[in-house]
Structure formats: C-alpha cells, structure tokens
Amino acid sequence: MIFSSINFVIFFLITFFLYFTVKSKYRWLVLLSASYFYYMSWSFKYAILLLTITIISFILAKLIDREKNNSHKKRYLCLSLFLNLGILFMFKYFNFFNDIFSLVLTKMNIPQVVPNFKLLMPLGISFYTFQITGYMIDVYKGRIKAERNFGVFALFVSFFPQIVAGPIQRGNEFLYQFYQKRQLDLVKIKEGLILILWGLFKKIAISDKLGIYVNKIYNNPYDYSGIILIIATLLFSIQLYCDFSGYSDIAIGYAKILGFQLKTNFDRPYFAKSIQEFWRRWHISLSTWFRDYLYIPLGGNRVSRIRSYLNIFVVFLLSGLWHGANWTYVVWGAIHGLYLIIYQSFKKADGGYTVKKMQPLKFQKLKDFICIVVTFSIVTFAWIFFRANKISDAIYIVKNLFTDVGHIFDIHYVGKLLIEIGLTKYDCILMFIPVLILFMIQIGQKENTVPEFITNKPLIIRWSIYYLLIFSIILLGGYGNAESTQFIYSQF
Structure with missing residues (x-):
C-alpha cells in the first residue's frame, strides 16, 4: 500500500476510527497492530525480521541502561551496532562489496568462491536501522532512559506513517508521545x-x-x-x-x-x-x-x-x-x-x-x-x-x-x-x-x-x-x- 492509493486511505480511516474509539491505554496497541499490518502488506517475512531486530534492540537497550560498568555498557552497545548494522550490511551492501572483493581477487588471479546473495532488500531497513541505532547510542550516552514497555518501543520502530522513508525520529522527541492522552483535535x-x-x-x-x-x-x-x-x-x-x-x-x-x-x-x-x-x-x-x-x-x-x-x-x-x-x-x-x-x-x-x-x-x-x-x-x-x-x-x-x-x-x-x-x-x-x-x-x-x-x-x-x-x-x-x-x- 502506497500513500497515494485508495487502499491506504481505507486502511487509515479504519485505523483512525479504532484509535479514537478504544480507551487511551489500549491505543498504542491499535497503532502497533496497524503498523505491522501495513508492513506485512509489503512482506510478511520481513515483518518477522523487523520484529526480531526490535526484540533484540529492546533487550540490549535495557541492559545498557541497567549496567553500571562502562566497559560492559560499551560491549552491549557494540553488540547492538554489530547486529543492526550487520543485518543492514548483509541485505544492502554484501553483494556490492563482494563484487569489489571478487574484482580484486580476479586481478590477482585468485578464484572467488563466495557467491552473491539473492535477497530482496527489506522495505525501510535503512530508515528503521538508523532510528534504532540513534536510540541505542542515546541510551548509552544517558540522553534518554531505555523504554520499559516493549509494545511502545516496537511502535517507535514501526510507526506506519514513517517506517518506509522517514522522517527518522529520535527517542527523546517521539517515545513520550505514545503516552499522551489525546482527544479529536479538529485543528x-x-x-x-x-x-x-x-x-x-x-x-x-x-x-x-x-x-x-x-x-x-x-x-x-x-x-x-x-x-x-x-x-x-x-x-x-x-x-x-x-x-x-x-x-x-x-x-x-x-x-x-x-x-x-x-x-x-x-x-x-x-x-x-x-x-x-x-x-x-x-x-x-x-x-x-x-x-x-x-x-x-x-x-x-x-x-x-x-x-x-x-x-x-x-x-x-x-x-x-x-x-x-x-x-x-x-x-x-x-x-x-x-x-x-x-x-x-x-x-x-x-x-x-x-x-x-x-x-x-x-x-x-x-x-x-x-x-x-x-x-x-x-x-x-x-x-x-x-x-x-x-x-x-x-x-x-x-x-x-x-x-x-x-x-x-x-x-x-x-x-x-x-x-x-x-x-x-x-x-x-x-x-x-x-x-x-x-x-x-x-x-x-x-x-x-x-x-x-x-x-x-x-x-x-x-x-x-x-x-x-x-x-x-x-x-x-x-x-x-x-x-x-x-x-x-x-x-x-
């Protein structure tokens, strides 16, 4: 579903109605369900990848926030960066650098044995990877506290209006908004x-x-x-x-x-x-x-x-x-x-x-x-x-x-x-x-x-x-x- 399609308009109207119908404490659940439904309309298997990355990042952020030892905090941060950026590299850049490596080996008359991957790049992976990475660094630096509610954190990562192509959000600018009580605002x-x-x-x-x-x-x-x-x-x-x-x-x-x-x-x-x-x-x-x-x-x-x-x-x-x-x-x-x-x-x-x-x-x-x-x-x-x-x-x-x-x-x-x-x-x-x-x-x-x-x-x-x-x-x-x-x- 793209924003300029009738299907998206229908999807949004249903989400809007449900969001302002249910009680405030359950509204994050409506948005989270809508966000994953929207993402799964593009690809179900990559929605599983998104969920997996979200779970790992949520756990590591809490460990960073809880840890008092700076060297241990840094290890958790490095692990998070390695996993998130590593997944981005495998899907988006592996074949590019593998081709460069293969060309260098060919010039040296050395056979190349590593084949390229034949994988479609997950939708919005560059955007949500950078959003998670910024969040993890902010937690490590003490700029924000790690989010305690997994559902809210998952929504922060997958919020459907901006997951595909941004804007890339910061934790301190966005996470608190999911806790605010809202009424219909005509303005x-x-x-x-x-x-x-x-x-x-x-x-x-x-x-x-x-x-x-x-x-x-x-x-x-x-x-x-x-x-x-x-x-x-x-x-x-x-x-x-x-x-x-x-x-x-x-x-x-x-x-x-x-x-x-x-x-x-x-x-x-x-x-x-x-x-x-x-x-x-x-x-x-x-x-x-x-x-x-x-x-x-x-x-x-x-x-x-x-x-x-x-x-x-x-x-x-x-x-x-x-x-x-x-x-x-x-x-x-x-x-x-x-x-x-x-x-x-x-x-x-x-x-x-x-x-x-x-x-x-x-x-x-x-x-x-x-x-x-x-x-x-x-x-x-x-x-x-x-x-x-x-x-x-x-x-x-x-x-x-x-x-x-x-x-x-x-x-x-x-x-x-x-x-x-x-x-x-x-x-x-x-x-x-x-x-x-x-x-x-x-x-x-x-x-x-x-x-x-x-x-x-x-x-x-x-x-x-x-x-x-x-x-x-x-x-x-x-x-x-x-x-x-x-x-x-x-x-x-």
Whole structure:
C-alpha cells in the first residue's frame, strides 16, 4: 500500500476510527497492530525480521541502561551496532562489496568462491536501522532512559506513517508521545489534511509526471545529448524533491491527524543560498543524524582544519553509500563532500569580507538570487550521478551536457527536440503549471508551514488553493495513463 492509493486511505480511516474509539491505554496497541499490518502488506517475512531486530534492540537497550560498568555498557552497545548494522550490511551492501572483493581477487588471479546473495532488500531497513541505532547510542550516552514497555518501543520502530522513508525520529522527541492522552483535535486534523493534500499534489501532479520523461532519457542516455540532457536533469531535480518531500508531507500529515508530531524533513531546500544551507534544509532528519552520530563523534570542526575536512568527506561518502550499494551514490556523496570542503575553505579564507561588502540592501537581493541560482545549479549537477544507472552513463551525460547549449534560447529548436521525446505543447503546459504553483506557494510561505500559509489567507483564496490542488491531482493523476508510482526513497 502506497500513500497515494485508495487502499491506504481505507486502511487509515479504519485505523483512525479504532484509535479514537478504544480507551487511551489500549491505543498504542491499535497503532502497533496497524503498523505491522501495513508492513506485512509489503512482506510478511520481513515483518518477522523487523520484529526480531526490535526484540533484540529492546533487550540490549535495557541492559545498557541497567549496567553500571562502562566497559560492559560499551560491549552491549557494540553488540547492538554489530547486529543492526550487520543485518543492514548483509541485505544492502554484501553483494556490492563482494563484487569489489571478487574484482580484486580476479586481478590477482585468485578464484572467488563466495557467491552473491539473492535477497530482496527489506522495505525501510535503512530508515528503521538508523532510528534504532540513534536510540541505542542515546541510551548509552544517558540522553534518554531505555523504554520499559516493549509494545511502545516496537511502535517507535514501526510507526506506519514513517517506517518506509522517514522522517527518522529520535527517542527523546517521539517515545513520550505514545503516552499522551489525546482527544479529536479538529485543528490538527485540518493541518494534517492540508499537508496530505500538498504532498499528494507534489507526488501525483508533479513527480509522477516528470518521472515519465526523466526515466525515458536517463534509462537511454546514449540516445540523447545537449539540451535534452539538461532538461532531463532539471526535471529530475524537481521530481526527486517533489517525490521525497511529498512523502514526508503525507507522513507528517497522517501522523498529525492521529495527534503525533513528526520531525520536519524539508524546508524549501532549493531556496538555499549556500551548499551548507542546502543540507540544513534537505532530508533534515538524515543530515542531522549524520551530524550528531558521526560527524561530531569524529571530532566535527573542533579538530585541525585538514581533519575537519576529512570528517566532512567521510560523512558524505557514507551518506552517499547509505542511499544505495552503487558507485553512482558514492560519487554523488563525494561530490557533495567536496562542495562542503570548498565552501568551508572559501568561508574561512574570505573571513566574511565579500558578504560584508555586499551588505547594502540594494545589493542584498541580487546577491541572494545569485547564491540561490548557483547553489541550485551545483546541486542539480550532482543529481546526475544520483539518478544515472551507472557511472559510465553519468560520465556520458556530463560530457555531452553542453554540446548544443548555443541553441538553448532557440524556441523552435528546443520545441523540435521536445517533440522528438514525445512532449507536446499540452504536455509541457501540464508539467509547467503545477511546478509554477509549487514555486509560487513556496515563495509565499516564507518561514511559515504550508498549513499556516494557506489557513492565514482569506476564505476565497484559501478555497481556491484547495480546489486548484485537488483539480491538479485528479486531472494529472489520470493523464497519460500513468498511475501513481512507488516513492523513490522507499527503495533506500
């Protein structure tokens, strides 16, 4: 069941009714049952794996919390990390590293005897593994007490709105919410419905439509060059953002209707004025996880400049690898690591001189605009490696990206190219209008959330936005015989 399916809506309505019907002390049981039912709808056997990991982690967390001897506590933590990360490695990375090892042995004329596994990766394993790992480290560090109620801990791990693709929750931010008594809150229900509508709009009206053409070009890159590759890369940049932030909005919206507050995962990242700011706005739950549980323990920026740069690079290499066992993700992570290192080097060398010199108001807006365009451009360039099926595909795209860039303002030439890939004027309009709506709403919301931005508008404007979003979803959801597809980040 995906969020944009009728089956999920029916499932959620039943869960919502049962949750607010039973007594408060049994509500966690309703959510736990619903969460495992939801997960088992994808795979029963991997639900057993999830339960097994949950049981082991629950026991080890209690042992860590109870143990007074620091060396024993560390052993329990290491055992937990070994088991959780080891299972993630076996399902997600074993074949990748086994292939590398096999290649090295082949070069040395040594036969390789270890076969690859033929296993499907459990849904959401990267997300719930990191959520459990963060929880175990927090218990070890004494930031939180180990959860005593197994059912509540199991719900913390498997909460159905966010288990597939986050946001990754922290124990101190989320566990206590399962103990709060709740009544129907019409304000939260309204905010949740707006977020769900906004997320569905981004997913169905934008991401799924753009994905049709992005897939066509990126799955056959050698058939294209120049402007078409530039357009496909720009479309993917928008597609990925709308797909993943759309999922996060829907997840946060469903949780809010039930009375729960999930972590904000996106904050208009394509309006970032620097690569550092981009990573404060993009996939916030993961970027802060790497900051708190890897970058800071490695020494962060409290060490020498070279060491801090190395820490940044290691974090982004692992961040790339987290997304998938493919060299394309590793290179993507390395590119962003280099971006951050260059940015930090320039900032330290410049000492803020350029910023101070351009501080007058008449230059500030121009400076901000240039910074946003530059940041978006380098982020979009890096997405080439994220989307490409192979490194060789990505290299071809980079080499052939600007072969006919001189014609980029020739409307007839560009129009002819678009027709060749099956894009009519009607298709372009149907893609452009939702993206324009997205752009205008995000400009208007500024520091507000989308629900705050919409509900603060006059009645006629508010309902015009609702009808516009609903109409876009209905029209584009059925256009081109393209059904709503699985969310991109569910594969990670």
